[in-house]
Amino acid sequence: MHNSKTVEILVGLFVALGIAALFMLAMKVSNLSTFSSEGGYVVTARFENIGGLKVRSPVTVAGVRVGRISDINFDNTTYEAVVSMSIEAGYNTLPTDTSASIFTAGLLGEQYVSLEPGGDEKYLQQGGEVRLTQSAIVLEQVIGQFLYSQAEGGDK
Numbered sequence: 001m002h003n004s005k006t007v008e009i010l011v012g013l014f015v016a017l018g019i020a021a022l023f024m025l026a027m028k029v030s031n032l033s034t035f036s037s038e039g040g041y042v043v044t045a046r047f048e049n050i051g052g053l054k055v056r057s058p059v060t061v062a063g064v065r066v067g068r069i070s071d072i073n074f075d076n077t078t079y080e081a082v083v084s085m086s087i088e089a090g091y092n093t094l095p096t097d098t099s100a101s102i103f104t105a106g107l108l109g110e111q112y113v114s115l116e117p118g119g120d121e122k123y124l125q126q127g128g129e130v131r132l133t134q135s136a137i138v139l140e141q142v143i144g145q146f147l148y149s150q151a152e153g154g155d156k
Contacts, residue, residue, distance in 0.1 A: 039089035042070060045083050045100040045130040047100075047102060048081075050072065055070065055071060057069045059114075066087055085130075094117055094124045095120035097118030099116045
């Protein structure tokens with residue numbers, strides 16, 4: 001009888017460890033545990049089309065993650081998406097003429113914002129705005145334009 005209790009306790013501990021491991025994996029995959037905005041600063045950028053960009057998508061400079069998307073809103077007067085980016089405190093020397101583009105990681109991967117630093121001597125600060133932006137490329141629009149141009153070319 002004593003031996004079966006020990007086996008039950010060991011099985012219970014094993015199951016608890018498995019659940020804890022799955023929880024840790026879920027936290028890593030969702031990137032909730034890898035970024036906190038403490039000490040960082042928030043800048044915004046306006047895009048005509050953000051494609052599939054989501055909150056918590058990466059913000060990179062030269063391929064290095066420097067922050068995350070913290071909020072996405074819609075401006076009713078300009079009809080643009082306003083993307084708020086939380087940049088880590090260690091990356092506080094981004095020039096004010098930095099440009100932002102939305103790219104896709106791989107062919108079907110997640111979308112992210114890539115910042116391209118300019119040459120200005122002043123730096124972006126809390127509440128600053130990235131004015132030079134390039135919207136996401138929507139695959140359906142590109143295919144539609146290609147098909148339309150092929151149809152026009154075939155008439156000649």
